[in-house]
Amino acid sequence: MMEPLTLIECKHPDKRAEKVFEGLVGIEKQKDELTASLYFFFDKDTITKWQKAHHATGLAFLDRVISEMPLVILSGEVGCGKSALASSIGTPVAKKLGKRIMCFETPSDVRGSGRVGELSGRVTSAFQQAKARVKTGECGLLIIDEADDLATSRSQNQAHHEDRAGLNVLVKQIDSINRDKANLAVILITNRVSVLDPAIVRRASLHLVFTRPADADRKKVFQYVFRETRISDKDLDKLVAASRNEKVPFTYSDLINRVARQTLLRSIQLDKPFSASTYLEVLKEVVPSPLLSESTG
Numbered sequence: 001m002m003e004p005l006t007l008i009e010c011k012h013p014d015k016r017a018e019k020v021f022e023g024l025v026g027i028e029k030q031k032d033e034l035t036a037s038l039y040f041f042f043d044k045d046t047i048t049k050w051q052k053a054h055h056a057t058g059l060a061f062l063d064r065v066i067s068e069m070p071l072v073i074l075s076g077e078v079g080c081g082k083s084a085l086a087s088s089i090g091t092p093v094a095k096k097l098g099k100r101i102m103c104f105e106t107p108s109d110v111r112g113s114g115r116v117g118e119l120s121g122r123v124t125s126a127f128q129q130a131k132a133r134v135k136t137g138e139c140g141l142l143i144i145d146e147a148d149d150l151a152t153s154r155s156q157n158q159a160h161h162e163d164r165a166g167l168n169v170l171v172k173q174i175d176s177i178n179r180d181k182a183n184l185a186v187i188l189i190t191n192r193v194s195v196l197d198p199a200i201v202r203r204a205s206l207h208l209v210f211t212r213p214a215d216a217d218r219k220k221v222f223q224y225v226f227r228e229t230r231i232s233d234k235d236l237d238k239l240v241a242a243s244r245n246e247k248v249p250f251t252y253s254d255l256i257n258r259v260a261r262q263t264l265l266r267s268i269q270l271d272k273p274f275s276a277s278t279y280l281e282v283l284k285e286v287v288p289s290p291l292l293s294e295s296t297g
Contacts, residue, residue: 004125005106005107005110005122005125005126005129006107007104007105007106007107007126007129007130007133007142008104008105008106008107009102009103009104009133010087010090010102010103010105011100011101011102011103012090012091012093012094012100012101012102012103013090013091013094013095013100014090014091017087017088017090017091018088018091018092020084020087020088021085021088021089021091021092023224023256024081024084024085024088024252025217025220025221025223025224025252026081026213026217026218026220026221026252027080027081027085027210027217027252030074030081030085030208030210031085031089031092033206033208034072034074034085034089034206034208035089035092035093035096037072037205037206038072038089038093038141038185039093039096039097041068041070041185041205042093042097042099042101042139042183042185043097044066047062047065047066067178068205069174069175069177069178069203069204069205070174070177070178070184070185070186070205071174071185071186071188071200071203071204071205072185072186072187072188072204072205072206072207072208073147073187073188073189073190073193073196073200073201073204073206073207073208074086074187074188074189074190074208074210075189075190075191075192075193075207075208075209075210076191076193076209076210076211077191077210077211077212077251077291077292078191078251078253078289078292079212079251079252079253079254079257079289080210080211080212080213080251080252080253081210081252082189082210083145083189086141086143086145086187086189087103087105087143089141089187090103090141093139094139097139099137099138099139100137100138100139101138101139101140101141102130102133102134102135102138102139102140102141103140103141103143104126104129104130104133104140104141104142104143105143105144105145106126106142106143106144106145108145108146110122110123110126110144110149110150111149111150111166117165119150119163119165119166119169120165120166120168120169123150123166123169123170123173124169124173126142126144126173127142127173127176127177130142130184131177131180131182131184134182134183134184138183139183139184139185140182140183140184140185141184141185141186141187142184142185142186142187143186143187143189144186144187144188144189145189146189146190146191147188147189147190147196147200148190148191148192148193148195148196150166150167150170151167151170151188151190151196151197151200167197167199167200170200171197171199171200171203174186174200174203175203188200188204191292192292193207193209212249212250212251212252213249213250213251213252213255215240215244217252218239218240218243218244218250218255219236219239219240221252221255221256222236222239222240222255222276223236225255225256225260225279226274226276226279229273229274229275231276235276235277236276238276238280239276239279239280239283242280242283242284243255243283245288248287248288248289248290248291249288250286250288250289251288251289253289254286254288254289258286259279259282259283259286260279262282262286263278263279263281263282266278266281266282
């Protein structure tokens with residue numbers, strides 16, 4: 001008997017998600033592109049009105065754009081905001097649409113226990129649940145993290161029958177969204193886009209790549225971290241220079257969740273202000289997260 005699959009549900013707009021989204025600094029391009037892509041997917045009327053106003057006789061490829069697969073791929077390095085963006089994007093899009101967005105995330109055990117046919121059944125269940133729980137007038141997002149675990153290319157030597165069957169079902173379920181006219185978009189998150197099956201990659205209407213922050217991006221991170229303090233431009237430049245590691249760059253998560261957090265705790269322990277000088281001390285003690293190639297083999 002197949003273990004039941006329970007999706008993690010969140011309704012947007014959501015105040016917590018809004019704070020998470022606002023705190024994703026340095027990836028403004030990805031935030032803007034994902035917001036726009038989902039907005040236009042859920043609001044086809046805006047595209048139709050634009051066409052009537054500017055191209056009354058029509059555009060040859062417009063119908064194709066409107067009927068694009070509701071699939072987005074977020075790929076790239078660990079700790080660079082993919083999952084946080086996916087789980088929080090519902091709020092800015094919902095506010096822009098003026099509609100509620102129901103967000104569903106697959107659990108970490110989406111593959112189940114490995115019984116024959118279980119993977120296919122759980123993938124089908126995830127899509128069926130998401131479609132059924134989006135009410136009239138609402139929009140839906142189905143987020144599948146670690147998508148390479150479900151969508152590994154059929155050409156991979158290690159792909160056995162269950163994996164291939166699960167992938168086939170995943171492709172069919174994505175295709176079914178347009179066929180069923182479901183108001184649902186799918187976000188696949190992966191650290192290893194190179195192993196995704198071409199059939200999945202071809203269906204994506206948007207593919208956003210996330211990398212570790214360069215100097216300008218890290219400066220935005222530090223401006224965010226120290227925005228309530230009186231940090232000088234000189235100290236900001238020191239932080240940018242000190243966090244520059246050509247061999248293994250720091251991730252966004254390293255700089256905020258690890259270094260900034262430890263700086264805060266140390267400042268509390270020492271009963272001193274949260275400052276750039278303390279941050280620099282902690283930064284020297286923290287080793288950047290391993291590069292993807294190192295961490296995955």
